[in-house]
Amino acid sequence: MNARIRGIFEDAGVRGWMHAISLEDPQASVELDADVVVPLASVYKLPLLAGFCRLVDLGELDPRERVTLEPSARTAGPTGLSAFADPVTVSLRDLALSMATVSDNASADALLDIVGLRRLAEILESFGLRRTWVRRGTAANLRDLQRRTGADDADAALAVLADNDRTDPVGVYEAANGSAASARDLTLLLRRLWAGELLSASQTEFVKTTMHRQIFLHRLASGFPHDGVRVAGKTGTFGALRHEAGVVTLPGGAAFAIAVLTLAARGDFRQPRVDAAIGEAARVAVDLLR
Amino acid sequence: MITERHLQIFIALAEEQHFGDAARAVGITQPPLSQGLRRLEALIGSKLFERGAGRVELTPAGVALLPYARRALTSIEELHQAAIARDPEGPEIRLGLAPEVPPSAGAAVAAACGSVIPGSRVTVVTAPTSSLVNQVGTGRLTLAAVLHPAVLDGLEAGPVSLLPTWALVPAATVDTEVVALRQLKGLPIAVRPRAEAPAARDLFLDTFALHRPDGGTVVVTDERAGLAMAAAGQAIVVTADPALIAPGVGRHRLADDPLPLRLRLVWSRTRTPFLRPNDVMAQLTEALAS
Structure with a gap:
């Protein structure tokens, strides 16, 4: 069982960590080093989404409240409000939507500021997550990378990680330095979310709907080339990290929570073989569990 | 008599849950692995694994005894390390070279090993990068010059050398x-x-x-x-x-x-016989690239 998953990762040139369970029978699992705590990259937006919805349930946040984000104060990034030129006024729930569907860094950091690191940590603990830590958002992550690389801006710092001719600065991929979780904790979060154990019915529905609307189909979803299979996920990409955690639902309703976390040997920004390997590993896991 | 190899087999099988994978991890073939396990179970007087179709699982006795095996193997490894450190003839340096390393560059690294650590005995093997990484990880090699990029999984690695x-x-x-x-x-x-x-x-x-x-x-x-x-x-x-x-x-x-041929020196953080591995590796890296 492990040999197949290991073979997929070896062939793609990545170190991989994985956990997959059937939502109906969570005792059966496919796993590879599932308890190792790995830096999350943008997958931290998944626990943040769950934490935000919990605060809505508690009445501590109003999902319709509007905030205005100025361009100068927004975190850089390729998608969503990060890419906009002008001030944006947006509701909290739309921040969450943009954060989760297009991995919008600006929305995520604004939402993290509102939720707060301490409040989020307490919520994640109450969810039963013992190996999940949201220690900082994307802006702080990029600042740390800039410090470690000595680069002038975030793009130059990321270019250092992408350069196959250079050595990665020490500590860039240390789980202890940033937001991190184990693959097993991610599937636990997904399982409890899907079972409606953590949030009200309406917030549970919001999380599921939002995650089904994620636009990235090149990782988990690439392993299931059939529209009858539904994939709700959240990807993470930072330097050589390539991740996705999500729920795959087969026609007929059988559903599987899967977290595939990888660190590629190559640094290139675009690594289609690694993306495909994440889908392949997910596919193998589902076939073993179904 | 329980041997080091018995302990390696026990731990590898518990981790890999697969005879072929465990044999590879120990660095032997499957028949001696099965034989070693049977011998260990006879010596201990209880069955350690359930053998199913394609799967191997710890028995309750296996679960209970595994921590003792781990501790025993760690102690044996520490004994080896202590012996190396006290060896009046100087440490043995087992150097691995990827086949792509030019003969002259490999010779320069081996010669530098001898001069950087006076009194050391240097042995050299050639093997593919994936095999070298594995052998450094298990302690069979002290260090190796391998291709970059490669999955290093916890090994220490020097800077990337670019050879024309x-x-x-x-x-x-x-x-x-x-x-x-x-x-x-x-x-x-x-x-x-x-x-x-x-x-x-x-x-x-x-x-x-x-x-x-x-x-x-x-x-x-x-x-x-x-x-x-x-x-x-x-x-x-x-x-x-x-x-x-x-x-x-x-x-x-x-x-x-x-x-360019991208090469890196890799070594294990815990198994290196050098007191100041970073200084040693810096000098060896210089030899590799000169």
Whole structure:
């Protein structure tokens, strides 16, 4: 069982960590080093989404409240409000939507500021997550990378990680330095979310709907080339990290929570073989569990 | 008598849950692994694993005894380390070289080992990158010069050294001393098996394909075979070996050096016999690249 998953990762040139369970029978699992705590990259937006919805349930946040984000104060990034030129006024729930569907860094950091690191940590603990830590958002992550690389801006710092001719600065991929979780904790979060154990019915529905609307189909979803299979996920990409955690639902309703976390040997920004390997590993896991 | 090998087999089987994978992890074949397990179970007087179809699972006795086996193996490893440190003849340095390392560069590293650590005894083996990484991880090698990028999984690694390469092509294919990759048309590129270092190999061929859309590859066992195929007018070899020549084969510098040989020294954080490994490796890296 492990040999197949290991073979997929070896062939793609990545170190991989994985956990997959059937939502109906969570005792059966496919796993590879599932308890190792790995830096999350943008997958931290998944626990943040769950934490935000919990605060809505508690009445501590109003999902319709509007905030205005100025361009100068927004975190850089390729998608969503990060890419906009002008001030944006947006509701909290739309921040969450943009954060989760297009991995919008600006929305995520604004939402993290509102939720707060301490409040989020307490919520994640109450969810039963013992190996999940949201220690900082994307802006702080990029600042740390800039410090470690000595680069002038975030793009130059990321270019250092992408350069196959250079050595990665020490500590860039240390789980202890940033937001991190184990693959097993991610599937636990997904399982409890899907079972409606953590949030009200309406917030549970919001999380599921939002995650089904994620636009990235090149990782988990690439392993299931059939529209009858539904994939709700959240990807993470930072330097050589390539991740996705999500729920795959087969026609007929059988559903599987899967977290595939990888660190590629190559640094290139675009690594289609690694993306495909994440889908392949997910596919193998589902076939073993179904 | 319970031996170190028995303990290795117990722990590897518990981790891999698969006879073939466990055998590979221990560095033996499957029959002696099965035999060793039966012997250990006889010595202990209880069954440690349930053998199912394709799966191996710890019995309750196995679960209970596993921590003791781990502690015993760690103690034996510490004994080895202590013995190495006290050895009046100086430490034994077991150096691994990837087959792509030019003979002169490999010789320089081995010579530097001898001079950096006075009194040390140096032994050298050649093996593919994936095998070297594994052997350094399990302590069978002290350090190795391997291809970059490769999955290193917890090993320490020095900076990336870039060695210039030459194209060896059948005489009269091209007539300039310096050639561009796009000029190397028609003939396949001689490459080693991909599984030896998938990430490095993909990077090499992806770079080639950028400049040269056709021609393909031919898998060879070593540069000797590649050179012979070039002499026969059947292949192109890209080598970092400054001494690899043959009648009928032209040596050409590649314009802008697009395919440098990327090498790194790797070692294990916990198993190194050097008191200041970083200083030692810096000097060895210098020898590798000079």
